[in-house]
């Protein structure tokens with residue numbers, strides 16, 4: 715099964731070498747991807763976890779290219795969670811160093827592709843250099859319109875909801891918002907990217923079948939697709955296959 719999808723989820727899915735042609739009504743516009751499996755990929759090769767993370771970071775432009783080619787409008791990627799601080803200090807500092815380097819190295823390529831990059835997460839313990847690279851990437855790509863790439867770094871879904879609730883509570887406390895006026899739209903506006911709608915497709919490689927605190931609000935109605943491929947082996951066809959699975963499921967649901 716290495717490299718393919720779990721049997722339960724891909725009964726009808728092809729393995730395309732070119733982007734599937736999906737009718738607009740069946741194409742997910744917003745897709746979330748948890749970049750998971752770097753550690754296992756490295757262990758299989760007798761490499762360090764850091765080398766796995768380096769290989770994984772290198773797949774980001776491939777993901778963006780795959781999304782552009784199939785017509786997805788927004789990709790949200792999970793790069794570092796609020797729980798990932800619990801890993802060893804060596805792994806965490808390696809990840810911080812790598813995040814800064816990878817952003818610096820990939821910024822121009824993503825910009826040339828017409829990708830607008832945004833950061834979602836808490837500053838918190840993030841290294842200043844990483845925040846600087848994230849801000850510089852946002853700044854360079856802010857006017858691009860072909861694809862929006864949300865980098866979720868020091869991101870936690872529960873933290874995002876806590877931050878939204880706190881902001882709303884402050885406004886209620888200040889008397890600028892009535893409690894009765896708080897509804898789904900108000901909460902959505904207070905998420906890190908207040909303009910984003912529901913995410914239609916969640917893709918997790920590496921065989922794990924969890925969402926791991928990624929986008930609990932935005933994934934409320936999403937199709938969940940789990941694949942065996944480890945993130946450093948991720949290719950464009952894996953995204954296309956997930957998009958095809960999404961389209962097939964939607965057809966069965968009646969569009």
Ligand code: IPE
Pocket residue numbers: 749750751752753754755793794795798809920
């Ligand atoms: C995902 O790969 C990268 C991050 C969470 C930063 P992992 O490091 O979780 O790899 P596995 O799950 O141990 O294989």
Ligand code: IPE
Pocket residue numbers: 748749750751792793794795798922924926
């Ligand atoms: C989720 O993967 C976070 C990222 C992909 C960045 P983890 O590997 O950290 O999640 P768990 O520990 O398996 O739930």
Ligand code: MG
Pocket residue numbers: 750751752
């Ligand atoms: Mg993992």
